[in-house]
Amino acid sequence: MRNFNFQNPTRILFGRGQIENIADEIPADARILLVAGSGSIRKNGVLEQVTKALAGRTVHEFWGVSPNPDIAALLPALSIVRDQSIDFVLAVGGGSVIDGAKLIAAAARTEVDPWSILAKGARVTGALPLGVVLTLPATGSESNGAAAISNKETGQKLVFVSPLCFPRFAVLDPETTFSLPPRQVSNGIADAFVHVLEQYLTYPAGGALSDRLAEALLLTLKEQGPLALSDPQNYEVRANLMWAASLSLNGLIGQGVPQDWTTHHIGHELTAQYGLDHARSLAVVLPAVLEARRQQKAEKLLQFGARVFGIRDSDQAEAIDTTIAQTAAFFESLGIPTRLSAYGIGEEAIPLIVAKLKASRRLRMGERLDITPDAAGTMLSLAL
């Protein structure tokens, strides 16, 4: 096991009715910027609960944060921060809203061109305190310090990470997810599943406990995910999914072990170029990466197959075939196609994605840092 430093300071307020408690988590004299998306929180009652909880507080609003939030669309929020002396950011929504709010919070207190935090790795030297009311279990952004931000002008989607961007608190009320469209539910399950696999499907490195914790999350997502689609008003199912998605990327399971993230790097480029939903890009790329890396990942693929899918094939090659096939079948069972062709994307994409990876300086990817952009292109050709 590798050395690690781990701290996750986010306070989780989990369960029915917890939105009413956010007033206790935000200083009484705070000047709040509420950051939100397209308006679904108006329809499902979440905004009403937030407004009631913050009655009498100073609250300004910034609406319209879109999936894969574009840096140019976020920057106008900085004028509100400045003009209204905002000193607390409250994200109400899913991963994109939270990520956008993190960019706003960091850019408001870091004296650099905001895009340089993404493109040049400029260090976040300050950030407004941030709180979250989560409405979509998927990205884990509600209790980590990372954010994925897009740039439509340059055709990029990049990630920044700062310990200053951990939310102070996150409300996870499973009832807020009852009204989600099935596509968003499916995407959330697939997103969390791949987050776990990026931290788990590498090579044995002495992380026996981290492996078991990862498998606990995978088994939960595999069992509860389909139930959320077939029985959308089931509180217990929604609760377990919401908690699982959060723990899948809150730092816990990745401590002390190698991590991959190749699927995310390639997937982000597919999203930036073709607008694929984030989770769908991952569902397309992951099986191809696993097939291309089946030798390097053999031991963990066999363990994953045995412990999560119950595969007991004595022929190792066949067991790995079945494991990869079942992984893709799991995504398909959620209604998520796992081939580029299903999204109208052909082989013309390969050189384009390779070029974009090079432009994003993803020159060495994977747990062994041995995957070049050209090798990634070869992998992607397995997903046509």
Place this chain on the structure above:
Amino acid sequence: MRNFNFQNPTRILFGRGQIENIADEIPADARILLVAGSGSIRKNGVLEQVTKALAGRTVHEFWGVSPNPDIAALLPALSIVRDQSIDFVLAVGGGSVIDGAKLIAAAARTEVDPWSILAKGARVTGALPLGVVLTLPATGSESNGAAAISNKETGQKLVFVSPLCFPRFAVLDPETTFSLPPRQVSNGIADAFVHVLEQYLTYPAGGALSDRLAEALLLTLKEQGPLALSDPQNYEVRANLMWAASLSLNGLIGQGVPQDWTTHHIGHELTAQYGLDHARSLAVVLPAVLEARRQQKAEKLLQFGARVFGIRDSDQAEAIDTTIAQTAAFFESLGIPTRLSAYGIGEEAIPLIVAKLKASRRLRMGERLDITPDAAGTMLSLAL
């Protein structure tokens, strides 16, 4: 799943050589009280590493914190805190040293008779900041807000909990555990195992993910525990055990689900009366509690048996028999007797423990709050 609020702010510094980084975690001008036990940290090099890391700092020392630390033996530390204007407490040792340091830290900033924090539930209103260098994986005290303190005068062992008593940081260096006597290693494994079971073996309550996480810890302890005894210099084994013991009682797996703790309540009284090691008291009491509560806990006992011990008996009563027997056999395999007779304790203990539970006002125990002291006595008679 029940509603919950969860936050664990302790920063974990895990791995070889991490002791040298404690200087970065303690304010440069802090006046430190180093709290320690009997002196094993002098022999295994831990004190030397701590001293080197804190060279040039103001460090006073308080030695002699014993297993099941006695309140009267801890109070002299408060004079040092006052006379030396101590403003940071550093615990270097195992769970007893950490628990003692928590009592010192809380008592130094809470204006009540210190024992009333335990005996009357007086609220901790302030506490000195606390850091930990852990040398014995077992109690999880290094990343929670709880402490068990004894009172030899009254023959009690009680627990207090305060969010102010979470350590700011905890160093977990598996190499510090290489030189532990086998008895302490065994005790630590059993202690962590029972901590998980107290939060897991109750009744189904919609906590599918919490169950899976608990099983991840149980499987890890079951697999790695015996290896730590047979191959004591194996770093990976020690690392997984140390991390597992910490996660077994850092709050994570107990969120949203009912908890039992009957075994601990009875076990604490056995320790207070007869001086049994904490873990050994648990190993004696737990199988008896499970036998007595086999009907109320049937569903979880069957799940535990199937998922952790691989028991697939179609007869439920036999499966539960086997599960309880294998639990006791696991403790015995670690060299821990699971019968009172093995410790020279006979049936005269039963009325004594019942009276002590009544004196400690443990009038309703268990996940359903339906176990009286007399019922606990009946349970204990199954452990003779």
